[in-house]
Amino acid sequence: MSNPCVVIDVSGHGDWPPFRGCHRIPDDCRPTVLHPSREVAEQEALRLATAYPERMFAIFKVVTATRTVKVPTHVTLGGQVFAERNLARLMQVGDGLDDVPF
Numbered sequence: 001m002s003n004p005c006v007v008i009d010v011s012g013h014g015d016w017p018p019f020r021g022c023h024r025i026p027d028d029c030r031p032t033v034l035h036p037s038r039e040v041a042e043q044e045a046l047r048l049a050t051a052y053p054e055r056m057f058a059i060f061k062v063v064t065a066t067r068t069v070k071v072p073t074h075v076t077l078g079g080q081v082f083a084e085r086n087l088a089r090l091m092q093v094g095d096g097l098d099d100v101p102f
Contacts, residue, residue, distance in 0.1 A: 003037070005037065005038050005062065008029060011029070041059045045058075068088050070086060
């Protein structure tokens with residue numbers, strides 16, 4: 001399975017407003033579609049570049065995602081879980097059982 005991608009208009013990225021040590025992508029530059037593969041995203045980027053020749057478009061490939069899982073924190077002497085907490089976990093996209101369902 002190919003990793004999904006997004007196409008972002010990065011024209012003027014140096015002028016994007018700062019946000020928590022990063023830069024906030026302006027509303028009119030934010031992606032609205034998750035493409036199923038790099039090839040499809042590349043075709044869309046080429047289409048956009050043809051339609052808007054003064055703009056620059058970048059393709060970002062999804063390689064890592066997060067998921068919250070329950071982790072036992074307290075277990076009885078008999079091995080029964082009686083308390084747990086949520087833990088955020090990083091997952092590689094295309095990594096098998098934990099594969100992100102794109």
